[in-house]
Amino acid sequence: ASDSVSVSQFPTLNRYIMGKTGDKELAILLMALQLACKATSRACNKAGIAMLFGLAGEVNSTGDDQKKLDVLSNEIFIDALTNCGACAVLVSEENEDPIFVPQEKAGRFVVAFDPLDGSSNIDCNVSTGTIFAVYEKQHSGPATVNDILRTGNDITVAGYCMYGAATELVITFKGHGVHRFTLDPSLGEFVHIQARVKLPEGGGKKIYSCNEGNSRNWDAAIKSIIAKWKDSDKPYAARYVGSMVSDVHRTILYGGIYLYPADAKSKHGKLRVLYEGFPMAFIMEQAGGSASCGMFKGKIQRLLDIVPESIHEKCPVVIGCNRDVDAVLEEYKIQG
């Protein structure tokens, strides 16, 4: 039946963007981003056939081994964004330094992105994703790194694209709520499938999502709340893909909590502020959920309030429905 449905009943992402902004430069930027997502989706689909699995032989900004698909998707995003005429600075997980767009191609926006997050899942065909945050430069002069070292509250557009059973782009645009678009491969377009996505009422399914293999290094509060969830009359289910995009996507749609807390070995957790923590926190809050760092540098901190001092800085991430994030914060009070 769906094949016979008229396309006009399902607005495309392009039509949605044009309807939401008179800002042509921002529209062009978002079109470049979605083109890069489509190209990355195609590369992921063909990876086995095109011999794109495996290592590229380099390490990235955080010292991880780069996969061929990591490198390829990074090139795709950098090429699309530097040439669209709308960007001034780019920060990629895969590049140690910020990328300054040459003056003749530079525009008003600044983009932080992780081109292919979930590296450990690439070679076994488990879903991965792209995560991005867009800011607007606050002055007309040439861009500096300070244009991106800002709180998450300044984000203009945040989104992620999940390369899963279907390719899905989830975006929140200037505070207009969270919207889902699925790539129709035969049309080559992202089609709007759900407007103003909200987490389920009351917090939804009782699911916790974290790498429990790290539990011996967790602090007392995290150990205690997870133990309580497992020991309750209706125990929580554990679900962990190990790709942040998939784990957060499920949390938004089904409910529950996703956490990558600080621990005794990693005082800042694992995830990067600019292109993992911030965009996901922004989307989670827009969808009616909560986003905290839990206990970080001696106090409870809302994730979007952090001011990063360097581009690859990390922060602990505790995000999901209010019921479960509040329970974590309450546990910090109980444990003192």
Ligand code: AHM
């Ligand atoms: P990456 O940027 O190297 O892919 O790491 C980020 C990923 C997240 O997608 C995921 O939530 C987390 O790392 C999983 O880490 P771990 O393997 O320690 O559980």
Ligand code: MG
């Ligand atoms: Mg990553």
